[in-house]
Amino acid sequence: MAETVATTAAEQLAVEREYVARLYERLDELRAEKTEELAAVRRSRSSGNHQNRSERDAFASHYEDRLAQLNAVDHRLVFGRLDTDEDERRYVGRIGLATEDHQRLMVDWRAREAAAFYQATAQHPMGVRRRRHLILEGREVTALEDDVLDPQMLDDEGVLHGEGALLAALNQKRTGRMSDIVATIQAEQDRIIRAPLPGVRVVQGGPGTGKTAVALHRAAYLLYEHRERLRKAGVLIIGPSSSFLWYIERVLPALGETGVVMSSLAELFPGVSAVPERDPEAARLKAGLEMAEVVARAVKDRQKVPGADQVLRVDTHRVTLTRKAVKRARDKARATGKPHNEARNTFVKILLRELTEQLGEHLNSTSGNVMDRSYLAEDIRQSRDVRVALNLAWLPLTPQQLVDQLLSKRHYLESAAPHLRPAEVEALLRPAGAPFTVADVPLLDEAAELLGDLDAAGVRVRAEAEREQRRSAENAERALQNMHQSLEDVGVDGVVSAQDLTAFNTVTPHRMTAAEAATADRTWAYGHVVVDEAQELTPMQWRVLMRRCPMKSFTVVGDIAQAGSTVAARSWAESLGPFVGDRFALEELTVNYRTPAAIARAAAGVARAAGLEVSSPRAVREGEPPVLTRVGEDGLVEGVLEQVRAELEVVEGGLVAVIAAEDRLPELGAALARALPGTVGAGVRRLDRQVVVLSAWDAKGLEFDAVVLAEPAALVHEAGGGVGNLYVAMTRPTQRLRVVAAGELPAGLQQD
Numbered sequence: 001m002a003e004t005v006a007t008t009a010a011e012q013l014a015v016e017r018e019y020v021a022r023l024y025e026r027l028d029e030l031r032a033e034k035t036e037e038l039a040a041v042r043r044s045r046s047s048g049n050h051q052n053r054s055e056r057d058a059f060a061s062h063y064e065d066r067l068a069q070l071n072a073v074d075h076r077l078v079f080g081r082l083d084t085d086e087d088e089r090r091y092v093g094r095i096g097l098a099t100e101d102h103q104r105l106m107v108d109w110r111a112r113e114a115a116a117f118y119q120a121t122a123q124h125p126m127g128v129r130r131r132r133h134l135i136l137e138g139r140e141v142t143a144l145e146d147d148v149l150d151p152q153m154l155d156d157e158g159v160l161h162g163e164g165a166l167l168a169a170l171n172q173k174r175t176g177r178m179s180d181i182v183a184t185i186q187a188e189q190d191r192i193i194r195a196p197l198p199g200v201r202v203v204q205g206g207p208g209t210g211k212t213a214v215a216l217h218r219a220a221y222l223l224y225e226h227r228e229r230l231r232k233a234g235v236l237i238i239g240p241s242s243s244f245l246w247y248i249e250r251v252l253p254a255l256g257e258t259g260v261v262m263s264s265l266a267e268l269f270p271g272v273s274a275v276p277e278r279d280p281e282a283a284r285l286k287a288g289l290e291m292a293e294v295v296a297r298a299v300k301d302r303q304k305v306p307g308a309d310q311v312l313r314v315d316t317h318r319v320t321l322t323r324k325a326v327k328r329a330r331d332k333a334r335a336t337g338k339p340h341n342e343a344r345n346t347f348v349k350i351l352l353r354e355l356t357e358q359l360g361e362h363l364n365s366t367s368g369n370v371m372d373r374s375y376l377a378e379d380i381r382q383s384r385d386v387r388v389a390l391n392l393a394w395l396p397l398t399p400q401q402l403v404d405q406l407l408s409k410r411h412y413l414e415s416a417a418p419h420l421r422p423a424e425v426e427a428l429l430r431p432a433g434a435p436f437t438v439a440d441v442p443l444l445d446e447a448a449e450l451l452g453d454l455d456a457a458g459v460r461v462r463a464e465a466e467r468e469q470r471r472s473a474e475n476a477e478r479a480l481q482n483m484h485q486s487l488e489d490v491g492v493d494g495v496v497s498a499q500d501l502t503a504f505n506t507v508t509p510h511r512m513t514a515a516e517a518a519t520a521d522r523t524w525a526y527g528h529v530v531v532d533e534a535q536e537l538t539p540m541q542w543r544v545l546m547r548r549c550p551m552k553s554f555t556v557v558g559d560i561a562q563a564g565s566t567v568a569a570r571s572w573a574e575s576l577g578p579f580v581g582d583r584f585a586l587e588e589l590t591v592n593y594r595t596p597a598a599i600a601r602a603a604a605g606v607a608r609a610a611g612l613e614v615s616s617p618r619a620v621r622e623g624e625p626p627v628l629t630r631v632g633e634d635g636l637v638e639g640v641l642e643q644v645r646a647e648l649e650v651v652e653g654g655l656v657a658v659i660a661a662e663d664r665l666p667e668l669g670a671a672l673a674r675a676l677p678g679t680v681g682a683g684v685r686r687l688d689r690q691v692v693v694l695s696a697w698d699a700k701g702l703e704f705d706a707v708v709l710a711e712p713a714a715l716v717h718e719a720g721g722g723v724g725n726l727y728v729a730m731t732r733p734t735q736r737l738r739v740v741a742a743g744e745l746p747a748g749l750q751q752d
């Protein structure tokens with residue numbers, strides 16, 4: 001496209017406004033087109049045969065996706081323009097746009113032609129003379145910001161200067177939701193975002209260096225660059241908590257990507273919403289890879305040879321289930337190499353055959369009659385004694401049952417974990433039926449691997465259920481009842497509830513997206529996994545994630561120094577070594593975009609005083625140092641209140657967080673809510689309130705305009721002496737940090 005000669009700033013702005021208006025016009029046209037196409041498909045959906053209908057479903061789903069994408073990109077649709085050596089003007093925006101006759105209007109930021117927008121420098125201009133940032137409010141261009149890469153243009157009057165687009169973005173008030181950085185991705189970030197798909201890539205970076213932003217933009221980039229492959233297999237994003245996922249959940253849709261699965265470590269096992277693991281000793285014990293062996297032994301312990309031969313009633317007759325026969329059947333079943341519930345098939349079949357023969361011989365010798373074998377087999381199957389005996393020897397189990405019993409019955413635990421000391425067994429034991437904790441999730445996952453599908457303990461009920469479901473929901477209901485019956489037929493009477501069965505057979509509804517199907521299916525193999533705050537993961541949690549991506553294509557982002565739990569690894573090599581050896585690429589981010597330098601220095605000082613090695617990223621802004629307020633023993637709540645009130649005035653509509661040790665949250669939350677009605681949100685999912693009261697753990701990965709830190713020593717104390725959580729809390733503000741302390745101060749925080 002030829003350069004329009006426009007020299008004054010006003011003229012340039014007018015040119016851009018016109019062009020941007022044209023882009024929005026095209027966006028509106030496309031939306032109208034897709035809306036019409038979708039309506040037409042929906043109108044015709046009810047007619048035609050089954051195949052026509054499913055083709056139309058596929059079309060409808062395609063139009064819906066495209067429409068959702070077009071609707072999501074309205075905000076800052078376009079943000080850049082490249083002027084090339086060849087006098088081409090190339091606009092860069094959230095998606096690619098072309099005219100009806102395929103003339104390019106705007107390139108997608110992820111396209112190769114857009115890479116120079118992020119990477120070109122004066123030393124390496126990449127064929128670019130000028131990079132222009134377009135700053136929009138609504139659909140209107142309000143400012144332009146140019147980087148001139150061609151020295152000859154520096155004298156050109158038309159080149160604009162002004163506050164950097166980056167600084168403008170960083171100085172924006174926080175909203176409680178993370179926003180994308182697509183307009184201002186920096187070169188070191190862009191290199192990671194566009195790195196190739198295969199392999200494990202670890203991104204280490206201090207607080208605020210954009211690790212989360214990079215991880216999310218990388219997911220969007222990979223979905224664009226490897227669309228076919230990743231659309232089907234899906235991308236999984238793992239975050240530390242549901243509040244964190246809530247915080248980041250709008251970023252990918254704004255980048256036009258909706259088909260990503262997000263999960264916290266607590267939600268990773270379908271059907272279980274795990275609670276935090278409160279006991280550090282239990283957390284430590286459940287973290288290590290030995291736990292995989294414990295679960296394996298626990299499963300084997302449930303394949304039992306009885307203490308003595310058993311006489312069983314079959315109608316009016318008797319048969320004997322010998323220990324030898326059970327042992328032989330068990331060995332053969334184990335030799336199939338199949339998981340417990342599937343191998344049970346072999347076990348049951350062998351013993352049913354053996355007992356049937358015994359019954360036949362017995363009847364033959366007592367009455368001289370040769371009975372039909374299928375009748376005898378039926379009699380054996382119907383016998384309650386037989387069912388009970390087989391169940392006792394080899395019980396079909398759900399992972400939930402296995403783990404619940406392992407952790408609540410001393411004899412199971414002692415047998416499966418002979419290496420544990422009595423005090424350790426005590427730390428793990430808990431009442432039956434207690435809610436599963438985050439640390440149990442890997443145990444459940446391990447158990448599910450070793451147990452296999454419950455439905456395999458008989459007939460192929462899952463396939464049957466899926467066929468039925470396709471016909472109608474009512475039929476599917478019936479199918480589940482059939483399953484129950486089928487399982488009863490092989491002797492699972494009274495062991496598996498209909499609920500268990502339903503949980504095991506999450507039936508596929510009509511048009512399940514890849515993301516929905518993946519969420520419901522524990523064995524789903526993702527095409528790529530992004531792990532945020534990865535420093536917190538235990539070896540057992542890594543094991544679960546490695547299973548979710550057999551191709552081992554990972555983006556792992558985190559900061560070893562921010563680890564809050566005592567079981568976290570001390571290096572990336574320690575975390576990943578057991579799974580990929582040294583086959584991972586380590587990248588580092590070096591610029592802190594969030595925390596002003598003065599606050600970052602204070603936080604690093606506290607970390608270093610405790611012997612924690614922290615990187616010191618260069619901060620983009622200097623800012624104000626933290627201010628410490630000392631209060632009397634009973635003055636903490638009042639002191640915090642006073643600071644919050646003051647900060648609310650300063651940040652004018654921005655967000656203020658109060659971060660405190662977990663046991664102080666209720667009191668602080670209640671006092672703040674009383675003093676500032678309608679303004680305060682406590683804990684997760686209330687990040688949209690102006691004042692948020694939360695723990696350091698929940699604050700991980702988040703940011704606020706101002707942070708009021710209540711009693712810093714308590715954060716160290718609750719983490720068993722570790723300063724990781726305090727370091728996290730101190731690095732959350734984008735503008736101001738206020739510390740209120742009644743008690744002793746942690747080393748490094750003392751006032752000069």
Ligand SMILES: Nc1ncnc2c1ncn2[C@@H]1O[C@H](COP(=O)(O)OP(=O)(O)OP(=O)(O)O)[C@@H](O)[C@H]1O
Nearest residue numbers: 181184185186207208209210211212213593594701
């Ligand atoms: N290139 C960029 N342009 C504009 N804003 C950016 C850029 N990079 C990072 N940011 C902003 O800096 C802040 C910190 O980013 P992010 O949360 O991704 O950092 P992090 O490294 O994950 O931090 P932490 O480890 O402390 O949780 C966010 O507000 C993010 O939007």
